[in-house]
Amino acid sequence: MSATDATQTPAQGRPDQIKAVPVRHPGRWVAGAIILLIAVALIRSIATNPRFQWGVVGDNLFATPVEEGVVKTLELTFLAMVIGVALGILLALMRLSANPLVSWASWIYIWLFRGTPVLVQILFWYNVAAIYPKITLGTPFLHANANDLITPFMAGLLALGLNEGAYMSEIVRAGIISVDEGQSEAAQALGMSRLMTMRRVVLPQAMRVIVPPTGNETISMLKTSSLVSVITVPELLFSVQQIYSRTYQTIPLLIVASIWYLAMTSVLSVGQYYLERRFGRGSSRNLPETPIQRLRRIVLPTHRRPDVAESSQERR
Amino acid sequence: MSTPMVQAEGVHKSFADNEVLKGITLKVEPKEVMCLLGPSGSGKSTFLRCINHLERIDAGRLSVDGELVGYRQQGDKIYELRESEVARKRAEIGMVFQRFNLFPHMTAAGNVVEAPVRVKKINKKEARTEAERLLTRVGLADKFDAYPSQLSGGQQQRVAIARALAMHPKLMLFDEPTSALDPELVGEVLEVMRQLAESGMTMVVVTHEIGFAREVGDTAVFMDGGVVVESGPPKEVFANPQHERTRAFLSKVL
Numbered sequence: 001m002s003a004t005d006a007t008q009t010p011a012q013g014r015p016d017q018i019k020a021v022p023v024r025h026p027g028r029w030v031a032g033a034i035i036l037l038i039a040v041a042l043i044r045s046i047a048t049n050p051r052f053q054w055g056v057v058g059d060n061l062f063a064t065p066v067e068e069g070v071v072k073t074l075e076l077t078f079l080a081m082v083i084g085v086a087l088g089i090l091l092a093l094m095r096l097s098a099n100p101l102v103s104w105a106s107w108i109y110i111w112l113f114r115g116t117p118v119l120v121q122i123l124f125w126y127n128v129a130a131i132y133p134k135i136t137l138g139t140p141f142l143h144a145n146a147n148d149l150i151t152p153f154m155a156g157l158l159a160l161g162l163n164e165g166a167y168m169s170e171i172v173r174a175g176i177i178s179v180d181e182g183q184s185e186a187a188q189a190l191g192m193s194r195l196m197t198m199r200r201v202v203l204p205q206a207m208r209v210i211v212p213p214t215g216n217e218t219i220s221m222l223k224t225s226s227l228v229s230v231i232t233v234p235e236l237l238f239s240v241q242q243i244y245s246r247t248y249q250t251i252p253l254l255i256v257a258s259i260w261y262l263a264m265t266s267v268l269s270v271g272q273y274y275l276e277r278r279f280g281r282g283s284s285r286n287l288p289e290t291p292i293q294r295l296r297r298i299v300l301p302t303h304r305r306p307d308v309a310e311s312s313q314e315r316r
Numbered sequence: 317m318s319t320p321m322v323q324a325e326g327v328h329k330s331f332a333d334n335e336v337l338k339g340i341t342l343k344v345e346p347k348e349v350m351c352l353l354g355p356s357g358s359g360k361s362t363f364l365r366c367i368n369h370l371e372r373i374d375a376g377r378l379s380v381d382g383e384l385v386g387y388r389q390q391g392d393k394i395y396e397l398r399e400s401e402v403a404r405k406r407a408e409i410g411m412v413f414q415r416f417n418l419f420p421h422m423t424a425a426g427n428v429v430e431a432p433v434r435v436k437k438i439n440k441k442e443a444r445t446e447a448e449r450l451l452t453r454v455g456l457a458d459k460f461d462a463y464p465s466q467l468s469g470g471q472q473q474r475v476a477i478a479r480a481l482a483m484h485p486k487l488m489l490f491d492e493p494t495s496a497l498d499p500e501l502v503g504e505v506l507e508v509m510r511q512l513a514e515s516g517m518t519m520v521v522v523t524h525e526i527g528f529a530r531e532v533g534d535t536a537v538f539m540d541g542g543v544v545v546e547s548g549p550p551k552e553v554f555a556n557p558q559h560e561r562t563r564a565f566l567s568k569v570l
Contacts, residue, residue: 191483
């Protein structure tokens with residue numbers, strides 16, 4: 001009886017809060033001071049060194065050719081990733097095929113495109129007319145001059161997309177393998193075909209594993225796309241090169257390109273965060289709140305987190 | 317006599333060099349509840365998976381509702397069924413797994429609706445109404461929109477039962493449906509299965525729940541080493557086992 005009384009009134013018997021002297025960390029202070037010192041020196045030198053020519057950076061940041069280059073870079077990245085992802089899914093499914101020839105073909109493709117530098121592949125596609133001057137699409141009536149069809153942009157896009165397909169296929173394959181076999185068994189026991197099982201049950205779950213590295217690939221693609229400047233595709237890097245080859249303001253224009261690349265990769269990182277949330281559905285009880293939700297909670301203290309509302313509803 | 321729901325004659329199955337089923341012969345009549353018991357590795361789960369062709373048999377004959385499983389006979393020749401034909405037959409057999417295998421990216425109702433909509437091409441609204449009816453029947457009227465990760469094991473397994481029932485199967489297979497559950501959650505799943513048996517569903521249940529087998533089962537089959545050691549009405553098999561191996565097993569689990 002007295003024992004239960006004691007547990008029912010924990011507040012009364014609660015001992016004093018511990019007030020201990022915290023452990024000192026002098027090492028942390030020293031390290032912090034050194035970092036701060038280096039940072040100050042670096043910023044001072046960047047800001048005061050006139051050879052950075054920050055004025056030129058400002059003048060060119062929104063120059064028309066630079067903006068056009070940004071658009072071209074985004075276009076190239078987007079289209080190459082579309083080709084890469086589509087090809088990646090196809091190659092991954094081929095790789096997992098029961099037909100050994102099909103799986104072998106996929107392996108060879110990956111071996112070839114992953115095993116050679118992408119710059120070499122870009123130059124290859126740029127010069128494809130040298131090997132196949134005329135491209136006939138199966139029939140002798142549909143044909144075109146390779147030089148007309150394979151413009152520098154097309155060559156760059158093909159090279160980047162086909163190369164990306166090889167990498168994406170490994171990512172997709174890892175995603176498919178990561179899904180528990182019981183999932184396909186359950187789907188098949190319900191009478192679903194293999195294709196439907198893949199589309200409705202396996203791939204949506206594989207997405208959770210596929211999306212984060214695909215985000216990395218997209219960010220990487222955005223930067224790799226600068227390689228096609230060597231075949232005169234007027235993307236961001238090529239555009240600034242055009243300008244500084246005329247004005248000799250190399251450093252400030254490279255800074256312009258860097259600022260744009262950084263801005264674009266930052267936007268992509270945010271997009272990746274939201275995409276991961278989308279495909280994380282059902283994987284955990286509560287998704288972490290988004291920065292916007294957190295901001296709203298701080299600004300409007302009465303605002304309740306939507307997932308908290310959800311779980312209280314569930315308890316009903 | 318009606319056609320047996322499941323008929324097995326000398327069913328053999330090997331995985332590489334390991335022969336798991338060494339000639340299983342048994343018969344399940346319509347509306348019968350058969351419980352398969354036995355030590356792990358005795359082949360009971362494998363046999364269950366053969367019934368809906370998740371595993372293909374190597375020798376013997378296995379038929380469901382008078383039709384061979386996974387094969388088609390014409391004269392003396394036996395042809396392998398095409399994938400779509402196998403799928404069509406699987407759609408008529410419900411299966412419940414030890415690890416539930418719910419689709420984690422779909423809600424409870426989404427799990428139940430999936431196969432009727434995709435496989436049977438039933439209108440989404442109708443399927444949803446049916447799903448809500450089934451989920452209510454298994455005691456989950458307040459969990460339609462919960463994701464599997466928000467449900468307890470017992471609740472997940474009941475969703476899995478509702479999902480199988482949504483296809484209106486003529487036969488239900490249960491592969492150790494309570495083995496992955498916390499002890500206090502076993503009862504709620506067994507209760508749903510008992511009600512299902514009372515409604516006249518033909519069931520083959522691989523289980524270690526002797527109590528369930530005794531109360532609900534019409535037949536208890538004891539398997540060991542890939543063969544049926546002993547079978548009969550559960551009360552007789554449990555009260556008066558004829559075989560030494562059955563006695564040894566029962567003494568450990570009772």
